[in-house]
Amino acid sequence: MNIIHMDDFIIVINKPAGLPVLPDGWEKDSQYLVKMLEEEYGKIFIVHRLDKITSGVMVFARDAETHRALNMQFEKHEAEKVYHAILEGNPKWEEKITKFPLHANVGHKHRTIVDDRNGKPSETRFRILERYQSSALVEAQPMTGRTHQIRVHASALGYPLLGDILYGASETNLTARPALHANSLTIELNGQRETFRAPYPDDFRATLGRLKR
Numbered sequence: 001m002n003i004i005h006m007d008d009f010i011i012v013i014n015k016p017a018g019l020p021v022l023p024d025g026w027e028k029d030s031q032y033l034v035k036m037l038e039e040e041y042g043k044i045f046i047v048h049r050l051d052k053i054t055s056g057v058m059v060f061a062r063d064a065e066t067h068r069a070l071n072m073q074f075e076k077h078e079a080e081k082v083y084h085a086i087l088e089g090n091p092k093w094e095e096k097i098t099k100f101p102l103h104a105n106v107g108h109k110h111r112t113i114v115d116d117r118n119g120k121p122s123e124t125r126f127r128i129l130e131r132y133q134s135s136a137l138v139e140a141q142p143m144t145g146r147t148h149q150i151r152v153h154a155s156a157l158g159y160p161l162l163g164d165i166l167y168g169a170s171e172t173n174l175t176a177r178p179a180l181h182a183n184s185l186t187i188e189l190n191g192q193r194e195t196f197r198a199p200y201p202d203d204f205r206a207t208l209g210r211l212k213r
Helices: 033-041 064-075 149-156 202-212
Strands: 002-006 010-015 055-061 080-088 095-098 102-106 111-114 124-131 135-142 180-189 192-197
Touching: 002 192, 010 033, 010 180, 033 055, 055 064, 055 192, 064 180, 080 149, 080 202, 102 149, 111 149, 124 149, 135 149
Parallel strands: 055 180
Antiparallel strands: 002 010, 010 055, 080 135, 080 180, 095 124, 102 111, 124 135, 180 192
C-alpha cells in the first residue's frame, strides 16, 4: 500500500487501480481497500470514494471528529479534487466547463447518463495539459460529486476517456482500464489548506509514453 501521508488523524494513500474501496459485488471474500488498511492501522472512516478502476489520492479519517470535519468539507465542495485523464480524440478547445445534469445507476449496467429532466446538477471543468496525435491528456476538476461524473461528462462532449468502453470509447490495446487518475486532493487540516498529490501508476505512465511515441 502506497501511503502518501499518515498522522494521528488521517491516512492519505495512492489507491491502485483494480482495488475496490469496499466489498465488490458478489465477491465478498475478495480483498478491498478498507479491509487492508484496517488490518494494518486499525479503525478508519471513509470520507470519499474512487471507482474500482480509478487510481490516485484518497483520504481516510482515523477518528470520528476528523471524519465529521472532512465530510463537511466534501459536502460543501470545499475539498478540491483534481484528476488527470486521457481522452480519446483531440478537442479543439483548451478549456471547457460542462454542466450536463446526471442521473446515476440506470439500466442493467448501472450507468450514469445525461438526463435533462431527472438528472442532478453537475459540473466538471476540463483543461488540456498535453496533446497527442489522436488523444489528449487533460486536467478534470469535478465541482460536484456524481457517480462516474468525469467519465460521463467527457463522453457527452464527444471525447470519452481512453479505454472507457462503458461510455463509448473504442477498444484499444493502449490501456486495460479507463485512463483516469486522481492526481491531487486539497483539504483543510488544523486551519490550513493542505494538498496531497499521487504520482501516476505504471500503467498510466506507460500509456502516456506510447502516445508520445
